[in-house]
Amino acid sequence: MEQVYDLLVLGGGPAGLAAGMYGARARMKTGIIEKGRPGGQAATTEDLENYPGFGRGTTGPGLTQAMADHATSFGAEFIKDTIVALDLKSSPKKVIGKKGEYLGKAIIYALGAEPRMLKAPGEGKLRGKGVSYCATCDADLFEELDVAVVGSGDAAIEEAEYLSKFADNVSVIVIHEEGKVDANQVSFERARQNPKLKWIWNSIVKSINGEELVESITLKNIKTGEESDYPINGVFIFIGTVPLTEVLAGQVELNQQGYIVTDEKMAASVEGVFAAGDVRAKYLRQVVTAASDGAIAAVAAEKYVHETELWEKEVLQAQQPVVVAYYNPTDMSGTEKVGMVDRFVRDHKGLALVKVDATRNELVGRRYNIDLDRLPRLHLFINGEVKREADDIDEASLEALVKSL
Amino acid sequence: MIEVTKDNFDTEVLNAQGIVMVDWWGPKCERCLELMPHVEELAGKYRGKVKFCSVDTSGNRRLAIGQKVLGLPAILFYENGQKIDEISGQEITPEDIEAKLQQHVE
Numbered sequence: 001m002e003q004v005y006d007l008l009v010l011g012g013g014p015a016g017l018a019a020g021m022y023g024a025r026a027r028m029k030t031g032i033i034e035k036g037r038p039g040g041q042a043a044t045t046e047d048l049e050n051y052p053g054f055g056r057g058t059t060g061p062g063l064t065q066a067m068a069d070h071a072t073s074f075g076a077e078f079i080k081d082t083i084v085a086l087d088l089k090s091s092p093k094k095v096i097g098k099k100g101e102y103l104g105k106a107i108i109y110a111l112g113a114e115p116r117m118l119k120a121p122g123e124g125k126l127r128g129k130g131v132s133y134c135a136t137c138d139a140d141l142f143e144e145l146d147v148a149v150v151g152s153g154d155a156a157i158e159e160a161e162y163l164s165k166f167a168d169n170v171s172v173i174v175i176h177e178e179g180k181v182d183a184n185q186v187s188f189e190r191a192r193q194n195p196k197l198k199w200i201w202n203s204i205v206k207s208i209n210g211e212e213l214v215e216s217i218t219l220k221n222i223k224t225g226e227e228s229d230y231p232i233n234g235v236f237i238f239i240g241t242v243p244l245t246e247v248l249a250g251q252v253e254l255n256q257q258g259y260i261v262t263d264e265k266m267a268a269s270v271e272g273v274f275a276a277g278d279v280r281a282k283y284l285r286q287v288v289t290a291a292s293d294g295a296i297a298a299v300a301a302e303k304y305v306h307e308t309e310l311w312e313k314e315v316l317q318a319q320q321p322v323v324v325a326y327y328n329p330t331d332m333s334g335t336e337k338v339g340m341v342d343r344f345v346r347d348h349k350g351l352a353l354v355k356v357d358a359t360r361n362e363l364v365g366r367r368y369n370i371d372l373d374r375l376p377r378l379h380l381f382i383n384g385e386v387k388r389e390a391d392d393i394d395e396a397s398l399e400a401l402v403k404s405l
Numbered sequence: 406m407i408e409v410t411k412d413n414f415d416t417e418v419l420n421a422q423g424i425v426m427v428d429w430w431g432p433k434c435e436r437c438l439e440l441m442p443h444v445e446e447l448a449g450k451y452r453g454k455v456k457f458c459s460v461d462t463s464g465n466r467r468l469a470i471g472q473k474v475l476g477l478p479a480i481l482f483y484e485n486g487q488k489i490d491e492i493s494g495q496e497i498t499p500e501d502i503e504a505k506l507q508q509h510v511e
Contacts, residue, residue, distance in 0.1 A: 037439040044435060061435060083499075128476030128493035137434040137477050137495070140463055141470070212473045234475065 004092050005031045006305050007298065008104030009076075010083055013040020014287045015277025016110035017067040018294030023108075026075035026302045032071065033095065035082040040112050041241075041278065042287050046136040046162060047171060050189065051287050061138070063287070083111070086250050086271045105308065106272045106301040109248070109260065113241035113278040113285075118150060122208035123237075130214025130234045134343030135159040140232075142167045147234035148217060149173065150205055152181035156238035157179050163236060164196040170360075171198045171232070173205060173219065192206065200230075232298055243279045255281045266297035272308070274301050307363040316384040320350050321405055325363075327376040328359040334376040335394040341378065342400045351402060406448050407502035409458040411468040418460055418483055424509050425483040430457040434477040437481060438497050444480075447506060454510050482509055 007023040009016045012034030019048040023030035032038075039076050042048065045060035052180040053064060081097030092103040115133035117123060123131055132138040139162060147167045152174040164170045172191075172363050174181060178201040181188050191197055206218040206227060216231045235358070243259045253261045253269035259281035276293035278285045323345055327338045338355060345353040358370045365372070368379065368386065380388040390397040408487035409417050409427065418425050428444050430437035432488065448457035462477065463468045472488070480502055490509065492501055 010441065016437060037435060039435065046433065128479060129473060130475045132476050134495060137431070138475070140433070141466055141477070142503075143466055213475055389463055 003103070004027075004094055005029050005104040006110065007031070007106050007301050008033065008093070008095055008102055009108045009110060010036035011032050011040065011110035011112055011279075012068065012078070013110060013112045013277055013278070013290060013295040014042050014067060015112070015290035015297075016040070016065060017064065017071050018291040019108045019276055019298040020071035020076035020294075021067070021074055022295050022298035023085070023302065024071060024076035026298070028302055028305065030071075030076045031079050031104070032076055032153075033079045033081055033083060033097065033102065033268075035080065036362055037322050038068040038078070040290075041114075042290075044134045044136050047158070048287065057191065060287075067291075079109060082127065086247050086251065091359060093272060103266075105305045106274065108266075108274045108276055108294070108297045108301055109268070109279060110276045110290075110297075111244040113243045115237065116240045116242050118205060118237050118239060120205050120207050120210075122210065122214075126208055126210055126214050126235075129212065130210065130232075131208060132234060133238070135236055137161050139163050139166045142234045144168055145233035146171070146231070146235060148205075148230070148232045149236045149238065151238040151240070152176060152183060153238060154183045154187060157181060157183040157187045157239060159238055160197055161187075161191050161194060161235060164194055167234070168196070169198060170196055171200055171202050171230070173203050173217075175202070175204055175222065177201060178186065185285075198315070205235070213257075243287075257281075265300040267300060267304075271363070272301075272304055281282065304363060307361055311364060314352075314354050315381050318352055320352050321402070322352045322354055322381040322400065323389075324354045324356060324364075324379045324381060325376055326356050326357050326370050326379070327374065329357055330359075331375060337376055341393060341398065344395075347403060350405075406445060407456070407458045409460050411465045414460070414465075414468055417456075419486040420455060421483070422485055423456065425456045425458060426506065427481045427483065428457070428462075429462055429474045429477060429479040429481065430459060432460045432468070432478050433463075437478040437499075440478055440497070440499065440502075444502065447499070447503060451506055451510065455506060475502075478506070484509070 006028035007030045009019045009032045012032050020032040021383050022377050042060045043064045048058050048060045049056050081099045083098040085254040087094040092105050095102040095108050143166045146169045148171045150154050150173045160172050202221050202223045203219045206220045209216045216229045218327040219230050220227045245258050260275040261281050262268050262275050276297040277290035325338045325341050327334050345351045356364050358365050379386045388401050390401050482490040
């Protein structure tokens with residue numbers, strides 16, 4: 001309970017590991033909370049050949065382990081726990097895990113996503129009995145057997161290729177018209193050359209059947225409505241992911257699919273909370289974009305922590321009344337006026353002045369709704385609260401601001 | 406922990422008396438590798454009460470399928486050679502395994 005982290009990173013996938021590395025390197029006391037081994041979904045991908053600088057032969061577990069070591073080398077601390085609840089409104093923010101509670105001045109939420117389920121009858125019962133969401137984990141059990149891959153995105157097509165190294169036949173069940181997939185063209189064209197892959201178009205899986213192990217799937221052709229039983233030993237499901245944001249419900253803004261909405265600095269709708277990686281509403285979910293999110297989030301979080309602490313110390317906790325001057329440094333007449341405020345405060349005992357570059361300090365801008373088109377302006381803080389304000393800065397407004405203090 | 410293969414599975418598991426727990430894993434199953442130290446720990450804790458075995462499925466595929474294991478990690482429990490319980494899937498935790506152990510030891 002006692003120790004407070006500058007930065008708590010939730011999740012140890014590529015986004016969290018990059019954030020942890022950047023945070024620790026910036027000398028923040030950084031903790032990465034991860035329930036298992038670091039690596040996230042990337043650690044379940046065997047061939048990972050599109051991370052810049054790491055070409056063919058790179059593996060998901062290998063790359064993510066290197067990222068974890070990198071973060072550790074700068075001093076990031078790994079905490080092994082499962083997150084069950086969050087209190088994001090408190091200060092510092094509180095993370096409640098199964099094993100303990102953790103406090104952080106800023107939080108980067110990078111818990112990622114998990115495979116989406118088909119929701120077909122038999123899927124739950126036969127999980128681990130032929131139904132799988134991880135080709136790397138289970139592929140070699142299907143040597144000499146027949147498997148189906150459901151889906152047509154990058155993961156589906158690439159994992160189908162991987163499975164073909166083990167299974168005798170790999171049938172790819174695609175909902176679209178013949179020749180149309182959601183995956184990138186390069187992967188698709190390569191997969192089409194693979195003689196072990198069979199393509200079943202216009203089809204969805206109605207049910208997965210079997211007593212103890214998967215025996216067949218029932219397919220429905222969505223064009224003709226025709227249903228048929230298809231004997232198979234395994235079903236690998238790659239129909240996208242769902243974000244792990246349940247603990248955030250009602251606390252930060254999520255989009256309709258449950259992904260966290262952020263601005264380009266990865267800031268979520270609650271101050272001091274950032275999101276990175278697959279859990280964020282974004283265009284491209286790859287290891288490289290996860291790492292990029294993590295870096296941005298860590299830099300933004302560091303700035304937030306620094307600004308909050310400074311504001312806390314110099315304004316909110318100040319003993320004497322504080323005049324805060326918000327200004328834009330590129331506006332010459334504005335900065336001249338701030339110079340006048342400077343002289344004025346120097347002549348008044350018991351007053352302090354804090355100058356805020358409102359174009360850079362987002363924390364303050366956001367908290368006090370500072371309109372960048374109406375700078376400079378002044379606030380008078382007493383005991384941590386705005387008591388008076390002045391829009392036009394001249395001798396008269398300054399006198400009025402501090403009158404009868 | 407006893408390393409079991411297709412050659413000694415019958416002797417060590419099916420013909421054994423009492424409770425036997427078998428951890429089915431594979432070298433490419435990250436979650437299995439993650440669980441392994443915890444399983445070792447449990448083996449120490451339940452020494453004398455439960456026999457702990459592990460099977461590397463990469464060399465024992467047919468054995469795995471014979472025991473209806475087609476997904477990793479999988480933890481199977483046997484009593485006097487009969488399969489009595491199992492848990493499997495990516496999200497199983499050391500706590501889940503210990504809960505099962507306690508249930509079967511009692």
